[in-house]
Amino acid sequence: QVQLVESGGGLVQAGDSLRLSCAFFGRTFGSYNMGWFRQAPGKERECVAAISWRDDSTDYADSVKGRFTISRDNAKNMVYLQMNSLKPEDTAKYSCAASIGTIASVMRGRGDYWGQGTQVTVSS
Numbered sequence: 001q002v003q004l005v006e007s008g009g010g011l012v013q014a015g016d017s018l019r020l021s022c023a024f025f026g027r028t029f030g031s032y033n034m035g036w037f038r039q040a041p042g043k044e045r046e047c048v049a050a051i052s053w054r055d056d057s058t059d060y061a062d063s064v065k066g067r068f069t070i071s072r073d074n075a076k077n078m079v080y081l082q083m084n085s086l087k088p089e090d091t092a093k094y095s096c097a098a099s100i101g102t103i104a105s106v107m108r109g110r111g112d113y114w115g116q117g118t119q120v121t122v123s124s
Contacts, residue, residue: 002032002112002113003115004098006118008021013124020080022036022079025077029074033052034099035050035096035107047106048061049070051071056071059104064083069081090120091120092120095115095116096115097112098111099113100112
C-alpha cells in the first residue's frame, strides 16, 4: 500500500518561487520513479517532471525546463518540486505520482499511485 501526500501549494505572484513537497508512505520508496503532474481546468493532465530511483536522473516538460527542479530524498521518503519564475500559465493542481515504470513512461503519463494534489495559483 502506497500513499502520497502533497503540500506547499498556494497563491503567488508571477515571478515568485514555490516549493512543493510530496511525502511517500509505504515501503520501498527507493524502488519507485516519481513524477510531478499538473492539471489546469479544461486541460489535460501533463507530467512536468520525473526523477529516477536508480540514479536520480531527471526529465522535464519543455514548458518548465530551466525553471522547475525535481529532487528526492530517499532517507526521508520525500520528493520535491522547486518552481522558480512562476507564470500565470503554471496555475494548476499539482500532484505527485509513483511508478514502477521508466521515467520516460512517467513523462508520458504513467502513475501507479497518486496523491490528492495541491493547488498552485499564479497571479499576473
